Amino acid sequence: MNWSKYSAPQAFYPLAGRLIPWFAVVAVALMGVGLYMGFFVAPTDFQQGESYRIIFVHVPAAWMSMFLYVVMAIWAGVGMGLNARLSFMMAQAIAPTGAMFTFLALLTGAMWGKPTWGAWWVWDARLTSELILLFQYAGVMLLRTSIDDMRRADRSSAVFSLVGVVNVPIIYFSVQWWNTLHQGASVSMSTGSKMAATMLMAMLIMTVAFWLYSIAVVLARVRCIVVERDSLPVWDEKPAVSQEVAEVR
Amino acid sequence: MLQAVGLSCRRGERRLFSDLNVKVEPGTLLAVVGENGSGKTSLLRIFSSLLPPEEGSVLWDGQDIHQLKELYAGQLTYLGHLNGIKDDLTPLENLMSATSLAGEPCSNNGAKEALEAIGLKRPIHHLPSKVLSQGQKRRVTLARLWLSTRPLWLLDEPFTSLDAASTSVVTQRLLAHVQRGGLAVLVTHQEVALPAERLQHLRLAG
């Protein structure tokens, strides 16, 4: 099978259409299994009671939020390097899903924080990093929507994604550093207790489910982007107008 | 030799031209003509390497200009439709900073002579450029042609807002350039008064 032919958006479009249902179905099934294990099978935590169970959503969402940012930056880099339209479309399609997972991680973090720390928001190092990551996702998306010219929008947001991906680890480190200086929250989610095998299993299943969900949603979004850009009059294979374009006198 | 091979260009949603082939030999000038919006300026920007073509390539002595990069920039003088003149600097300062940035620094006297050659008298040299007229500013920009030793000149509407006398001075300068074996590409609405054997036209259809 020659995969390179799918790098053309038109060839990719039907392939994506065929793949989406499979990813979606498996994602939903795994999510069901993971949530069941997390909420009903996994043992109650002796320190934090039942409230810890939100980590089965929180931790996978936080992982995905960072992972997707890196994937987005990789697509952006590939797009810049190879000047490939589909890569830019992938980067564009990933941003909203990544932002959604970042937001989900923040939301579930707050839900966990209230019973644990007694406050909806604590300047915990991880939560703060997630918040800044959300700002960066917002930056990528806002930059894209502010630029009318599609080519420039693609390339500018690609540059910003790449700058961001260099910055994310630095930000993470600096926030950790800041947190130790200011002696932030002492209870941290992953160190709360030793993890039972079922807990780890449930978390991994949820991560895989989120992964497949992201693929399905991103593919669907890329299809929309292809249609959106494709409908522009210029972008078809035959010359748009059969005119004599240049004549040398 | 400057050569365009199978160039096509799209701006936003409009395809401006496609599969454009043209050759500019040393000692000749290519005048790009056509209606507004036909892609003349885009073509010049593609030649300058500012704008990558959608398809095709531009070759300088047989090599792709996007591979030559800075080497190609060292071959050309590009004057766009914007003057790049700072209102707060004098014509003399503007000219000297532009040439030193381009890597062809000139002496104070050299700059003054260039300005005089294009008809800007000495008292004007030390006024802030904001008091100059549009045509005078254009002339400050064009004075660079008297200081340029680069083989390839790319000029976007050089005659805009110039009077008849200045137009003919600039034309004389262009003639001297091509007679020395230089190349030039001009985007223009006006006829260029050069001998026919040195002049080639490219008409872009809108």
Added chain:
Amino acid sequence: MNRSSMWEAVSGIIKRDLLLAMRRRSDAAMSVFFLVIVASLFPLGVGPEPAVLRTIGPGVLWVAALLACLLSLSRVFTADYVDGALEQMVLVPQPLAVLVAGKVFAHWLISGLPVVLLSPLLGLQFGLDGDPLGVLALSLLLGTPTLSMIGAIGAALVLGVRGSGLLVALLVLPLYVPVLIFGAGAVTGSMAGVGGEANLSLLGASLVLSLFLAPWATAAAIRIALE
């Protein structure tokens, strides 16, 4: 192209920008005035309690300096973009990233350095004295060039984009977080008596990293903006 002609082009840019700043001194004065005004607003909002002011001082001064740098950023490339000088800069037979670094350096001399020089005076307003004042100035001396370098990327990305003033803030502020943490941390550390060395070295490391990476990203962004 040899090294000396590269240096000539870079120093040419720096000289021209400094000359322009001399002709328009009000531009350079603006970011300093902004810093003074913002720093003076906080005691008015928080109250004149010396203990409170001492606590928030490092953070407030650093945030104010950061905002001052941010506001002046929109001027780095905009004028050149509008009048066509930026096109000429891209078509110079020298690496664009090096020219960009020169231009950002000139911009820092005009709008960043005055902020550094004025900061000890503002520190007095917040009840800082002795060592912390010196550390404040030193941290800004190391930090503000980094802010200019990172900010230039944002400024180049939004050239000619509508609503660019606000957009550049949204893009750049998250990237400023580490510098803010290290900078304010250095001052706080020296006030607490643990010294600011660790934070200052991190600031230095950030500066080196930004000097190496940011000009390339800025150059790429400029090329994209000019297409």
